[in-house]
Amino acid sequence: MPHLSTYVGLADHSEKTLADSLRAVAEGHAAEADVFHTCHLLAGWSDAHRERLRPVVERYGEDDSVTEPERLHADGLAEVRAGQVGLLRDLQDLHVLATLVQTTWTVVAQGAQGLRDRELLEIATSANAETSRQLSWLNTRMKAAAPQALIVDPAR
Amino acid sequence: MTDRIADIWGERTPHAKGTVWPARVDLHLDEGVREEDVEAWVPSACVLCSNGCGCDIAVKDGRMVGVRGRATDVVNHGRLGPKGLYGSTPWASSPDRLRRPMVREGGRLVETDWETAMGRVVQESRRLLEENGPLTHGFYTSGQLFLEEYYTLAVIGKAGLGTPHMDGNTRLCTATSAAAFKESFGADGQPGSYTDIEHCDAIFLYGHNMAETQTVLWARILDRTRAEDPPVVVCVDPRRTPVAEEAERTGGVHLAPRVGTNLALMNGLTRELFERGWIDEAWVAAHTIGVDDLRAVVEPYTPEEVAATCGVDAGDLRRAAEIFGTSDNVLSTVLQGFYQSHQATASAVAVHNLHLLRGLIGRPGSGILQMNGQPTAQNNRECGADGDLPGFRNWNNPRHVQELADLWNVDPLTIPHWAPPTNAMQIFGYAEQGSIELLWISATNPAVSMPESARIRRILGSDRCFVVVQDLFLTETAQLADVVLPAAGWGEKTGTFTNVNRTVHLSEKAVEPPGEARSDLDIFLMYARAMGFVDRAGDPLPSWNSPEEAFDAWRAASAGRPVDYTGLSYDKLRGPTGIPWPVDEEAPEGTDRLYTDPVFPTDTDRCETYGHDLVTGAAVTEQEHRAMAPNGRAFLKGAAYTPPHEEPSDDFPLLFTTGRTVYQFHTRTKTGRARSLHEAAPDAWVELSTTDADALGISEGDVVRVESPRGTIEVQARIGQVMPGAVFAPFHYGSWDLDGLAPDQQHRQANELTMTVWDPVSKQPYFKTAACRVTRVRAGDGPAPAPTTAASAPPPARRRAVPPTAGGGPTTSEVLPETPTYPNDPAAGTSHPAPTRTIAGRS
Numbered sequence: 001m002p003h004l005s006t007y008v009g010l011a012d013h014s015e016k017t018l019a020d021s022l023r024a025v026a027e028g029h030a031a032e033a034d035v036f037h038t039c040h041l042l043a044g045w046s047d048a049h050r051e052r053l054r055p056v057v058e059r060y061g062e063d064d065s066v067t068e069p070e071r072l073h074a075d076g077l078a079e080v081r082a083g084q085v086g087l088l089r090d091l092q093d094l095h096v097l098a099t100l101v102q103t104t105w106t107v108v109a110q111g112a113q114g115l116r117d118r119e120l121l122e123i124a125t126s127a128n129a130e131t132s133r134q135l136s137w138l139n140t141r142m143k144a145a146a147p148q149a150l151i152v153d154p155a156r
Numbered sequence: 157m158t159d160r161i162a163d164i165w166g167e168r169t170p171h172a173k174g175t176v177w178p179a180r181v182d183l184h185l186d187e188g189v190r191e192e193d194v195e196a197w198v199p200s201a202c203v204l205c206s207n208g209c210g211c212d213i214a215v216k217d218g219r220m221v222g223v224r225g226r227a228t229d230v231v232n233h234g235r236l237g238p239k240g241l242y243g244s245t246p247w248a249s250s251p252d253r254l255r256r257p258m259v260r261e262g263g264r265l266v267e268t269d270w271e272t273a274m275g276r277v278v279q280e281s282r283r284l285l286e287e288n289g290p291l292t293h294g295f296y297t298s299g300q301l302f303l304e305e306y307y308t309l310a311v312i313g314k315a316g317l318g319t320p321h322m323d324g325n326t327r328l329c330t331a332t333s334a335a336a337f338k339e340s341f342g343a344d345g346q347p348g349s350y351t352d353i354e355h356c357d358a359i360f361l362y363g364h365n366m367a368e369t370q371t372v373l374w375a376r377i378l379d380r381t382r383a384e385d386p387p388v389v390v391c392v393d394p395r396r397t398p399v400a401e402e403a404e405r406t407g408g409v410h411l412a413p414r415v416g417t418n419l420a421l422m423n424g425l426t427r428e429l430f431e432r433g434w435i436d437e438a439w440v441a442a443h444t445i446g447v448d449d450l451r452a453v454v455e456p457y458t459p460e461e462v463a464a465t466c467g468v469d470a471g472d473l474r475r476a477a478e479i480f481g482t483s484d485n486v487l488s489t490v491l492q493g494f495y496q497s498h499q500a501t502a503s504a505v506a507v508h509n510l511h512l513l514r515g516l517i518g519r520p521g522s523g524i525l526q527m528n529g530q531p532t533a534q535n536n537r538e539c540g541a542d543g544d545l546p547g548f549r550n551w552n553n554p555r556h557v558q559e560l561a562d563l564w565n566v567d568p569l570t571i572p573h574w575a576p577p578t579n580a581m582q583i584f585g586y587a588e589q590g591s592i593e594l595l596w597i598s599a600t601n602p603a604v605s606m607p608e609s610a611r612i613r614r615i616l617g618s619d620r621c622f623v624v625v626q627d628l629f630l631t632e633t634a635q636l637a638d639v640v641l642p643a644a645g646w647g648e649k650t651g652t653f654t655n656v657n658r659t660v661h662l663s664e665k666a667v668e669p670p671g672e673a674r675s676d677l678d679i680f681l682m683y684a685r686a687m688g689f690v691d692r693a694g695d696p697l698p699s700w701n702s703p704e705e706a707f708d709a710w711r712a713a714s715a716g717r718p719v720d721y722t723g724l725s726y727d728k729l730r731g732p733t734g735i736p737w738p739v740d741e742e743a744p745e746g747t748d749r750l751y752t753d754p755v756f757p758t759d760t761d762r763c764e765t766y767g768h769d770l771v772t773g774a775a776v777t778e779q780e781h782r783a784m785a786p787n788g789r790a791f792l793k794g795a796a797y798t799p800p801h802e803e804p805s806d807d808f809p810l811l812f813t814t815g816r817t818v819y820q821f822h823t824r825t826k827t828g829r830a831r832s833l834h835e836a837a838p839d840a841w842v843e844l845s846t847t848d849a850d851a852l853g854i855s856e857g858d859v860v861r862v863e864s865p866r867g868t869i870e871v872q873a874r875i876g877q878v879m880p881g882a883v884f885a886p887f888h889y890g891s892w893d894l895d896g897l898a899p900d901q902q903h904r905q906a907n908e909l910t911m912t913v914w915d916p917v918s919k920q921p922y923f924k925t926a927a928c929r930v931t932r933v934r935a936g937d938g939p940a941p942a943p944t945t946a947a948s949a950p951p952p953a954r955r956r957a958v959p960p961t962a963g964g965g966p967t968t969s970e971v972l973p974e975t976p977t978y979p980n981d982p983a984a985g986t987s988h989p990a991p992t993r994t995i996a997g998r999s
Contacts, residue, residue, distance in 0.1 A: 032585065033912045037801055038772055084589065136774035143575045143775075144582075147320070152291045154590040 004111040005060040011108050011124075012050055012057055014074070014101045018134075019046035021076040021097055025090045028080025032087065035141070039094075042134045046101070049127040056120050074100055084149035088142060095138045102131040160184075160238045161836045161964030164367070164818055164945055165375040169971055170383035174355055175986035177376055179972040181234035184241035185214055185222035187965065197224065201231070201653065201661035201734060203300060203646050204239035204821050206330075206528035207370040208655020210734055211236060213245070213647050213666045220245035220647050220667055228732035228976045231350065231659055237371035239821055241967050242832040245647070247628065248667070250829045254629060254642035255671025265630075265640060270672060270682075273639050277596075278686045280622045284593050285317070290572075294321035294583045294592040297541050298599035299329055299530025302651025302663070304706035305676045306532075306539035307713070309598075310546055311698045312680055315564040316689035320572035321592060324542045325600040327580035328921060329529025332495035334537045334544070335918035336504035336526055338765045340512070340791050341751070342758030343548045343718045344537055348487065348523020349657050349736070349749045353377055354983050355521030358388045358408070358483035360476075362507055363418065363493015364527060367398035368818035368946045370656075374398075381406050388483065390476050392421065393493055394813065395843075395884060396877035397947040409476045412879045413466035415811040416498040416800030416925045422506035423797060424462030425477045427454040429513050434481030439515030443754055445784060446792035450509060453794030465797065467879070480510055485521030492529065492815065497924040501917035502770040502795035509792050518751040520982040525656060530822075532653040538719050539710065543577035543919070546710075547717040548757075548764040551576060552778065555761070563713055565691035576775075579919035581912065584612065587621045596624040598676055599643065603632040604823040604890035607910035607921045608866050613900060626679055629825055632890045643676050644669035650703045651677070652729065658736040658747070660721070662729035677703060718750075718757050718764075733979065748980040758786035770795040773916030800925040801913050802865075804881070808927035810848065811882050812864055814906045815924075818946050820888040828893060832964040840869070840889035840904035841940040843876035844930065846951060848883075856950065856957060857936035864928045867908030872940035873930075877951055883928055885909075 026039035074097055080090050109124035111117075158166060160182075169178040185191065197212035202223070210229025214222040223244045227234035247253075257273030258265040284292040295313050297306065306324075313322045334344045341347070353359070353376050367374045380386055381402055391403040391410045400410035413421045429435055430451050440447050459470035480486055488511065494503045504526060516522035528534055540546035549556035551573040561568035578586070584606070586592040595616075606612045616623055616636040625637035634640045648669040654660045669675070674682075681701065689697040700706045704726050714721040714737075723739035723746075735746040757763055766781035768774060770793055804811060819836040820827045827833045842862055844854060854860055860873045862883060869885070878884045891902040909928055914921045942948040943961040950958050977984060 033581070034773075034914065034916065037913060038916065041798065042772070084591065133769055133772060133774060136769060136776075137772040140773065140775045144578075147572075147575060148291055148586060148591050152288045152591040 004115070007104060007108050007111060008053065008057055008060050011101070011104045012053055014097070014104050015046040015050050017074060017076040018094070018097045018101050019043040021094055022046070024077045025080055025094060029087050029090070035087065038137060042137065045130050045134065049130070052123050052127070056123065084145060084153040088145050088149045091138050091142045091145065095135060095142070098131055098134050098138060102128060102135065105131060157966035158969050159962055159964045160241055160967050161819070161832055162945065162960065162962035164238055164371055165378060166235065166969050167971065168382050169379050171379055172383055173380065173385045174983055176975050176978065176981055176983045177233050177354060177379060178975050179227045179233040180969060181225050181227050181972065182236040182241060182967060182969045183222070183224040184965065184967040189214070189216060189221045194221065196666070198647070198664050198666035199226070199730070200647065200663035200666070201655070202236060202240040202244060203531035204243050204826065205237065205370050206530055206533060206656050207231065207372050208531060208653070208659055208661060208734065209236055209240060209372050210661060211240065211244070215666050218667055220248050226733070227972055230733045230978045230981065231655060232372050234972065235372045235375060238819060238964065239827055239833065242964060243821065243827040243830040246831070247826040247829040248645060248647060252629060253670045253673070254627065254640065255673060257642060257672070258640040260638045265635070265637070273641060274682055274686060276639050277624055277683060280594055281687060290317040290319040291321065291591070292593045293317055293319045294587060294595045295541070296580060296583060296595060296597045296600065296602065297324040297536060299324060299326045299528070299533035299536060300599045301532060301676050302649070302653055302703070303532070303535040303539060303710060304651045304703045305680065306536050306541040307546065307710045308677055308680050308698050308706050310540040311564060312684050312689065314540065314571050315566045316684055316687065316697050318570045318572055320575065321578040321583050321586065322541055322543070323578065323580040323583055324536045325580070325602070325605060326530065326533040326536045326542050327919060328605060329492070330495070330533040330537070331920040332500040332504050332915060332918040333490070333526035333528060335501045336508065339501065339505050339767055339770065339793055339917065340508040341756045342763035342786065344764060345548070345718050345750055346525060346656060346658050347517055347750045348525045350376065351748055351981055351983070352487040352521050352523035353380060356387050356485045356487040357521065358390065358479050358486045360390045360392070360480065360486065360488040361399050362392045362488065362490045363495070363497065364489050364491035365393060365395070365397040365399055365493070365815070365947055366489060366491070369491060369816055370527065371818060378402070388479050390479055392418070394879045394882050395947050408479060409472050411468050411472055411476055413468055415813050415882050417466040417797065418494055418497055418503040419499040419506065419795065420457060420462055420465040420797035421468065421473070422503050423454045423457035423794070424459060424473050425480065426450065426506060426509055426513070426794070427457045428459070428474060428477030429481050429510065430454065432477070432481055435513050436515040440513060443515070444512050444790050444792050445786060450792040450794040453796060481514070485519070486511070486516050487521065487523050487525070489525040489527055491527040493924070495920055496922055498800040498922060499795065499798065500915040500920050500922070505770065505793050508790070509794065512790050512792055518749060518754045520749070523749060528656050531655065534654040534656065534658070538654070538714070543579050545573070547714050548719050549717070550764050550766070552766060553761070564697065565693060566697070567692070579914070581914050581919060581921055584615055588615045590620045592621065594622045594624070597633060598626040601631045601633045601823040601825065601890070603636060604905060604907065605887065607907055607923060608912045609905055609907040610867055610900070611912065626676060629892070631823065631825060632892055641679055642671065642673040643679065644673045648673070649675035649677070652707060654737070655734070659734040660724060660729060660737060661734040662726055677706065736980070745979050748982065755788040756790045758788060758790065760786070767791065768917045770917055771798070801922070802911060802925060802927045804927050808864060808929050810928050810930060812862065812885065812909050812926040812928035813882055813924040814885050814887040814910065817886045817888065817943060817948060819943060820886065822888065823890050824888050835963060836961050837941065837943050839941040840871045840886060840906070841874050841942040842871055842930070843874045843878050843884040843942065843948060845878050845880040845882070846875055847880040848930070849873065849875045852930055852932060854930070854932050856954065857939045859933040859936050861931050861933050862909065862928050864909035864911070864926045866911060869905065869908055870903045870933060872936045874940040874942040874948055875950055875954060876942070876948055883930060887923070
């Protein structure tokens, strides 16, 4: 099952990228109190997903040798952008990263069903549901930030 | 002659369960004024807390000289509290009232005329509109204006300018109440009624020191707990308040959870209901959705787990759950201990969940009172001068927006509805960043009342933001303004307002305002006319000029919505009592309680919101909502407990929490100018537990320094009755009465220490979860200036060392031999004074 292990690895890796990026945005936009606290909270969810996945990774091995999904590895946000438009762009980047996480869980869940791996199926399904909540928050926050950022941000 | 400083709740009128609350008429007149000297009694309702007691204003020689409770009013049956009695009128003739507009010249505020002051506002407003459009404008209002003023401002902001940046200090006091209703029931609207007190078997007060915040409502409860067949009281509060004492007296429970752990406690109570089978399964199946998810969420919160998290006794938790689970009728009330604390909305929603799980809603005695902090907060929520659309409409529902566009005859795209209306914390954030360049503040004092005061002062004092302040006095906020507009206050203008249990009162103009002061309505209209706002037909917008016309326009806006005012009019409100909405063809005399059917306004096309994720605040989409097909069923929503944002550390080992005292209101604009109230609580203090005080070497009255990562205060310490680990400070004390001290030099403002963080759903700031440290500075010159009459009292063993608080001016209080008839009262027909063995519902 080389490809399933690759996708398990991708789930682990993309959750880590998302968690790191959420924390980078939290710290970089700490003046936005809700962004600071919520991004830290959501990063904790991604940590928890990885924690739950760990026994599965040990079972299947985390295979990075297969090349195709490697291209899917997205770079995280090492540093954030300034100002309201910057916040908007950073949230958009987080949304892209979280979408990668979500589709990865979808793919992993399909594999788990095929293998009748109940443990992995439960992890993938519940993690997927929480990724949806992360995406919903990002979407809600972008909608709220957009008008002011696009029209009257003094840093424009 | 009763001293109502010493006797906060006044004479008891105990009565049996199920009988009408007797009437007692309280009166206070200025020194030297006799009842027969009063030239006119002008009907109104009290504005010094959210209870909304009906009263008459005494007028003599063109001045307001006192107040008398209205015996026939459904809210108070004649009573008034200490704030209402002593504080309602002295401010009006205070020599430091604002009488003329002021503008900033060369860094100083100087008096000018209306033309000049309003001219500056209009000039700046026009310039910003031309350069950057309406998103440069923000409005921050109050819980103190009248309905007509909120609705007028809402139309100016939403249809005239088109800015989403409108909110009120209601965000600090009552936003969680509204948000929790929307999440559970689909729309705002108080389900219960004060009459539930007469019929309940148990009363749960969550983070609600009612004995101090709504003294007349507490008197109503005492009149049951001190009679035969009293309800059992359960109190959730980290302080040993009079409510906690009453809980013990009635065989109930005082649960004192660690600050910031309310949700863990609520999850524990909810789990017990499931565990013990105290669930009305059939009712839940018929009238709610989400029970399975809720059961799963609360499953880990065993009594032992909750005991460890919250620091409460597991047996006490079980006992509280048992009282809730086994009493026939339960009334719950909630206030700032939940609203201004960690996970506010989720905790307030959890109160609804408990009621829904047992079907305890919509019948006498089984009610929920999510309280408000202010007298007219409800109207800001209804009329949309805060982060809502008028009439509990859903900003996310194009048909609701179209209804408003039709009412106002404007393009629906003018009405900002592309995102949720901006909350107060975000408005100040935009002002800080420079994208809101005109901030108009009316009837509120954010320089003292908002969290992290140093930041708020910096924003208001910055050259980047043009600040307009409209108020009665030169408050700490007004001192930082670019233009100050003198406003008429209560009794100096006409309008309506609505209290916690939906009761609408008309408050008539009793006297002329001082100098050139004008009503807030006239000021807003003056701006609208000067700006030339018009509708699509070219007619003036707003289309009205008087309070009564504004009220009639609002009635039209409320038609068919849950908050229906169509059956009300000024004439109808001139009757003997306030009237609770909805008032329509079906309920021409008003509605005592909601959801008697029980059909909730959760239908996707009717609801005020599609709801949110209680943990993140993420919005539920229309499709998701429609897929759940709520169709009039209430939502059961749960959330897991998370630790507060700032926990005690080595540097800051204690938890700082703020609150009120019975004798002061808000930033003391009115109460601080009333002798009896001022002297009862003249200066700030902090309360420490005996344990912490002993460990820190602090004695009663010592001056202590309290520091958080954001600021410092130095005040006297009361060795009080907070739980160990917690430090309580009243938030009322700013700098306006400290001679010669600038706001940033003063030493006693509690919000110097609080943090900028808010609830993800209600966006209400958290005033009750900051870490702090306390150090002794020096001995004081006597006991702390904290009252001894309520929650700030020293513990019983130390009470003798502190003189009791007393010394209020004389008042009279008369228990009426015959109780008037109150419309809609479910106990109507019972005789009074009630015989002690009266059977419920029969005389």
